Amino acid sequence: MPTQLEIAMDAMTRIFHYSCKEGDRLKINNGELKMLLQRHLTEFLSCQKDPELVDKIMQDLDANKDYEVDFNEFVVRVAALTVACNDYFVEQLKKK
Template identity: 85%
Template sequence: MPTQLEMAMDTMVRTFHRYTCKEGDRFKLSKGELKMLLQRELTDFLSCQKDPHLVDKIMQDLDANKDNEVDFNEFVVMVAALTVACNDYFVEQLKKKGK
């Protein structure tokens, strides 16, 4: 029986590859695939954003090797950064409740 962390890792890998197979390199996200992933998998995050160029900015920030695609390593950086931000928010909320 896999652990929760192993299941989370499996989910990340499967989610990434569910979107990479739509166009271009089947092991990387194009800008269109990244946009679709963000819209479907991070709906709440995107709904809070008002910047119409957000996907372009995310793509530019993630695309470390500047090949106009996001590979799995670059994708993991985004997921990790968002996870850290969520944890920071959670910790702050707990601290406020504890005061």
């Protein structure tokens, strides 16, 4: 049985590739990316007050500005997003 960490790694891989509907399955375009974020970060986005957050994350994700995101770009930015969430978690930890 896979562990939680293995399930997490597998989830990132599957979510990305299942979002590649048009063209090849190795990159996602802007429309697919926006759908991915809205579908897979529902709770995270519902807690945010910035209405332009999805657009900001999209711009960050497309590091090389080719209007497409490959798996490398995707996973590195999910990591960055996780680090940002972790900073909040650590702040809460310090308050205890």
